[in-house]
Amino acid sequence: MQEALDLLLSKGTVKHFKKKDYLIEEGQVSKKVFFVKQGVVRHYLVTHEGNEKTIRLSKENDFFYSSIVSYFTNEPSYIFCQCLTKAELFYWNSDEIEQLFIDEPNLGDLKNKLLMNFILEKHKKEIALLTQSAEARYKEFFDANMGLFNRIPHHIIASYLDIAPETLSRLRAKKS
C-alpha cells in the first residue's frame, strides 16, 4: 500500500497555504482531492441557526475531498474547508485523479481503502456521538490527537466533539 501511496503522491501538486486560507467555500463545486503533508484543516458548515459547526478535522497524512458530496454529485458544496494553520498540501484535480485511477490499476486497492475509510469514519462518528458520553468522546479524541490541543483553538475541537466549550474546559481541567 505504501508503494501505491508514493505513486499517488508523486503525481500530485504541492501547494502552500496560509492560516485561514479556504480550500472551498459553501456554494462552490468540489473539484479537488487533498492530502495533508503538514498542517491542520477544518471542515465546517453553517447551521440553519447560523452557527459554524466543525464536522471534520484533517491533520498530517489525512486524505480528503474538499467536499465529498459535492465532488461526487457535482452539486454546490454545503461545506467550507479552511486551513487552521499554515499548511502544505498535495492536491489533485478531479479529472487528473480519476484518470490516474483508470491508468494505474495498482491504485485500485488504495482507492477502495480510502473510500472504505470514509464510510467507516462517518458511521463510527455517528455511533460514538450516540453511544458515548461527552467525557468518553473527549478522552478518545484526546488520546488520538493530543498534539492538536496546542495547534488549534479549543472551541473548534469542542464543536467537532459536539460538546459545549465550557464542558470541554471542565473535562480538560478534570483530566490534568
Place this chain on the structure above:
Amino acid sequence: MQEALDLLLSKGTVKHFKKKDYLIEEGQVSKKVFFVKQGVVRHYLVTHEGNEKTIRLSKENDFFYSSIVSYFTNEPSYIFCQCLTKAELFYWNSDEIEQLFIDEPNLGDLKNKLLMNFILEKHKKEIALLTQSAEARYKEFFDANMGLFNRIPHHIIASYLDIAPETLSRLRAKKS
C-alpha cells in the same frame, strides 16, 4: 446496472421474516448483506442515556449491511436491525458475496455504486441535520417516503428525523 442487479439477486437467498424479527443485535458480528424485496427494517442503537435511536430505515429496493462498521471491521455491532413489518428479504453471507464480487467482474461497478451511495447517504444526512430545520427535514422525508407513515410507528420516524414525537405530530397536523 439492472443486469448486474439481476445477477446479484439471482445468487441471493430469499427469506421471510416476521414483524419484530431481528437481523442482528448489538454485540453480534455482522456477516450478512440484505436487499429488501418487501417490508421495512429499522436500524437503531441504544444511546448512552438508554434510549433507542433509529439511524436508518430500509424499505423496498434498499441494500444494507446488517451493520456496515461491524461487517468491515469484524468488531461486535453497536447496531440492532429489526423488521418493522413482515418482510421478504434477499440475503448473502459475507464470504459468498465477497467471492461473487471477485468471480463476476460485471458486479464491480454495482459494488462501487453501492459503497458510494453509503458514503453520500451518511454525509447528506449529517449535513441535512445541521443545515435544515425540523420542518424542512420532515417535509423532505415526507415527500420521499409518504407511504411509510401508514406502515410504521410515527415515533420511529421522529427518532430517525431527530425530531421530538410531539413536534412531528404538530408538523403533520400543520401540513394537512
